[in-house]
Each structure stands twice: as C-alpha cells, then as structure tokens.
Amino acid sequence: MSISSAMYAGVSGLNAHGEAMGVVGDNIANLSTTGFKYSRTNFADLLAQNVALASGVNQVGKGTMLSSIDTIFSQGSIETSDDNTDVAINGNGFFILRDPTGERNFYTRDGNFSLNKDGYLVSANGYRVQGKEIDPVTGTASGIDVDIYVDQNYTAPSPTANIELVLNLNSNTLTTSSPNYYATSISVFDNLGNSHSLELTFTKSADYDVGPPVVNDAWTPSATLDGTAVTWAPADMEFDTNGNCIAGGNYTIDLTSFNIGTAAANLDLINTKGGSTTQYASSSVTNYASQDGYGPGYLETLSVNSDGILVGNYSNGRNIQLFQFTLARFNDPKKLHREGNNMWSETVDSGVPITGTPKSNGLGSITGNALEQSNVDLSEEFVKMILYQRAFQANSRIITTSDTLLEEILSLKR
Numbered sequence: 001m002s003i004s005s006a007m008y009a010g011v012s013g014l015n016a017h018g019e020a021m022g023v024v025g026d027n028i029a030n031l032s033t034t035g036f037k038y039s040r041t042n043f044a045d046l047l048a049q050n051v052a053l054a055s056g057v058n059q060v061g062k063g064t065m066l067s068s069i070d071t072i073f074s075q076g077s078i079e080t081s082d083d084n085t086d087v088a089i090n091g092n093g094f095f096i097l098r099d100p101t102g103e104r105n106f107y108t109r110d111g112n113f114s115l116n117k118d119g120y121l122v123s124a125n126g127y128r129v130q131g132k133e134i135d136p137v138t139g140t141a142s143g144i145d146v147d148i149y150v151d152q153n154y155t156a157p158s159p160t161a162n163i164e165l166v167l168n169l170n171s172n173t174l175t176t177s178s179p180n181y182y183a184t185s186i187s188v189f190d191n192l193g194n195s196h197s198l199e200l201t202f203t204k205s206a207d208y209d210v211g212p213p214v215v216n217d218a219w220t221p222s223a224t225l226d227g228t229a230v231t232w233a234p235a236d237m238e239f240d241t242n243g244n245c246i247a248g249g250n251y252t253i254d255l256t257s258f259n260i261g262t263a264a265a266n267l268d269l270i271n272t273k274g275g276s277t278t279q280y281a282s283s284s285v286t287n288y289a290s291q292d293g294y295g296p297g298y299l300e301t302l303s304v305n306s307d308g309i310l311v312g313n314y315s316n317g318r319n320i321q322l323f324q325f326t327l328a329r330f331n332d333p334k335k336l337h338r339e340g341n342n343m344w345s346e347t348v349d350s351g352v353p354i355t356g357t358p359k360s361n362g363l364g365s366i367t368g369n370a371l372e373q374s375n376v377d378l379s380e381e382f383v384k385m386i387l388y389q390r391a392f393q394a395n396s397r398i399i400t401t402s403d404t405l406l407e408e409i410l411s412l413k414r
Helices: 002-029 378-411
Strands: 039-045 049-053 056-060 064-071 078-080 087-090 094-098 105-108 128-134 141-147 162-168 181-189 195-206 217-225 237-239 245-247 250-253 265-268 285-291 299-304 309-314 319-325 327-329 337-340 343-345 354-356 365-368 370-372
Touching: 002 039, 002 064, 002 378, 087 094, 162 181, 162 195, 181 285, 299 365
Parallel strands: 087 370, 162 265
Antiparallel strands: 039 064, 049 056, 078 370, 087 365, 094 105, 094 128, 094 327, 105 343, 128 141, 128 319, 162 285, 181 195, 195 217, 217 237, 237 245, 250 265, 299 309, 309 319, 327 354, 337 343
C-alpha cells in the first residue's frame, strides 16, 4: 500500500544520504592529505511501480539510492616545499610505485618522496618510485622502468682535454717594454682528479712595422705546469691594425707526461664560446677561461626539472642527469581501486596504464620542490553536508509520519 511505500522510500533516503554523509566526512578528513582526490556521490531513483488510476496506469517511485561514488581527479593546488625530493604533477598522470617485493605496481599523486638508507627513492610508506635511467652518452632516458636509485659514491674524475681562454693583449706593449709579457693561469685536472696550475705567458715578440715588408704585432706563447716548463713550440699569435688575431690562436699542448689525458689537449684562444682574443689599447686581461676537466665529486643535493629529470648536483661542479620519472595515465581513472596510503591500483574497468615521460603522451609536467595539495573544497563540502543533513531529517520525518499513519490504521479495529 502507499503508506508502506512511503516508509520504504524514506528508509532508502536515510540509507543513501547516510552514505553520502560518510563520503563528505571522508573528504573533509582528508583536507590536508597530500595528493588526495575528493569523492562525489551521485544519486539515482529506484525502479518505480505501476499504479492504476482514473487517468490510466501511472508510476510511483520507490525512493533513491547511490548510483555511484566518483573520484574527481581535478588539479590540486601546488605548494612549494623545502625538500629537494618532493615533486608534484601539474596536469594528468600518476607516479608509479612498486611494492617492496617487486610484484605489483601502485599509482599515486603524492610526491612526498625521500631517499631510504639503501639510496632508493621511496614514498612515505617505503614503496620504490619508478623511472628510466638517463644514458650518460646520449643524455636521454632509455630502457625499462626501474627503481630510482641514487649512488652516494664519488663520481669518477676526468682529465682536462680542452682549454679555452679569451684575452686582451695590450696593443701599447712593445718588445722593449718592461715588462713585455702577460701571464695568466688556469687550473687543469690529471687522470686521478688532482688539480694543477697551468700558467701561460704571452711575450711580445714583434712590433708593427709598415715595411716593406709589413710586420704584424706578434706574441709568443709559452707554458709551465706547477712551475715546470712544458715542452712546446707554438706559432706566434699575430694581430692586424684593428686588433684582430689573424694567425695562431688554436694550439695543442701535450701534457700527457704530467698524467693529464692520453693525448694532447686543445688550447683555443680564438673562436671559443667566450669569443676571441684581441689586441686593443687597454690593459692585458683574461676575459674568459674554461676547461672541461674535473676532479672526483660527492653528491651535495638533488633537484628535479619540469621534464621530471632527477639531477645530482656534485661538489666538483657537475650536474649529472640520473633518472627521469615515468608517469602513468588511465582511460578511466575513476575506476581505479583505492588502496590507502594515497595509492591506487589498476582494475579491469580502469584499463591498463599508459606510461610515458612527463609532458608526453598526454601526461603532465613535473614541479620540483613542491607538493600537490588535496583538491577538497571545504566550502563546497559544508554545503553538501547541510544538504544531506536536511535530506536525512526530511526522510526521517517521512518514516515517523508513515508510522503514525500505520498506527491510525491499526487502531481502527480496536
């Protein structure tokens, strides 16, 4: 009868809005959970029953139910962090975690990572973050996804093979001047990573003469390493009347007897990244100095760029790209299974993960020194809480009123 139908509808309303209130409670409880994605309840009416009326057959609803509880993967705000291993995804995708047994993958938006005692990059609950190792030759990520690992050992040294200097040699210096030379030095590294001082001296060897024959200004280079003369017979550097180097300036200098490299090093004073050596009417000075050797270095800090590349910053000045994070996305992320600890796992309904590097394959970018906050909107949850509370109270009134009507019916026979 209609009274019992009303009571049944009221009970369904209590059940549905009670469950919805539980969803609101879970959202509010996780307001400060890193990478949390709030849930949304969707309601649907129950199957209606046919009722014969004067106008014909009509339908009366049987109440309500929760049709689905969807996880909303909208972007949470990104806040800066002081921890160099904290990362956030700006856009679509999940970080990939592997459990300690290496049997299952899990997915998370929580980038609160750290290095464990063994050097592995792990989540807060110890699951290992997955990525691809950077090939040191090509500088690109290659191979299969592996546990991201940071080696704490010293990096190997590399001997100096290329030296670049850009000078200005004073055009007012003459062969008869005192002094008639300019000396500069640069540190170079041997095969073991020891630093040595390479001193280069440029002595004025010819003064300009209109001739004939015309004689250009010329400077003769010489070198010592830690005060020991280097056997070397370079051509003079010659300059025209505009101060440009027109001869010499590119040399090879053999330092192998000092255990520096296995072949002669290149010494360039023109056409370098810093420009070319000149001869102007100004004090002799070194404007640019560079060499490619380095000693052993220990890891000082880690950083992550927008491409998701984990970079090791070493004490010898080197910045080495170590790993690139692998991200995953799903065709239907709403069907992922919540595992707790800010993790999800794939299901048949979610589809298999589509993986790739950040900023590719529909995946977002990475922000280092940052964490994605919960996407819960507290004001919106309060509105829902009040709405569900009112709906729950109204449905309870339906039940109490129906119960009163049933009591009236039962009293008719007394």
